[in-house]
Amino acid sequence: MDDGTELCTACGFCCDGTLVxxxxxxxxxxxxxxxxxxxxxxxxxxxxxxxxxxxxxxxxxxxxxxxxxxxxxFRCRLLAELEAGAVTREEALAVVAHARSLEGEARADVLEARFRRA
Ligand code: SF4
Ligand code: SF4
Structure with a gap:
């Protein structure tokens, strides 16, 4: 199982005030x-x-x-999906890069869909 270290150290959305x-x-x-x-x-x-x-x-x-x-x-939705094998590490890293490339509502939509948990 991917332990998420590479994903999380490339992300930081739960450390920089974006999610928490x-x-x-x-x-x-x-x-x-x-x-x-x-x-x-x-x-x-x-x-x-x-x-x-x-x-x-x-x-x-x-x-x-x-x-x-x-x-x-802490497990955001994306990390949980990675650990469950529902996405690959490369796909998860691409989601983070995509979210970072966006601003405003577009970024908020990706955060809601891919990172926040119900
Ligand atoms: S938001 Fe998710 S993927 Fe990003 S650092 Fe936190 S737990 Fe890891
Ligand atoms: S919130 Fe701060 S202490 Fe916790 S993992 Fe993120 S950077 Fe480290």
Missing amino acids: DVVRLDEAEVATMTRLGLPVARAGALRLLEQPCAALAGTRCRVYGDRPARCAA
């Missing part, structure tokens, strides 16, 4: 993110990484091996 606004952290992750120099936001009792994420370098996560559990667990 914040990532919730548990207490251990707050300590890890702080040690790594990343800003941790507060919203009441919640501790959050705000997006665009400060760990994002281009389309890659700089702290991939230490990324929060919710980042590691």
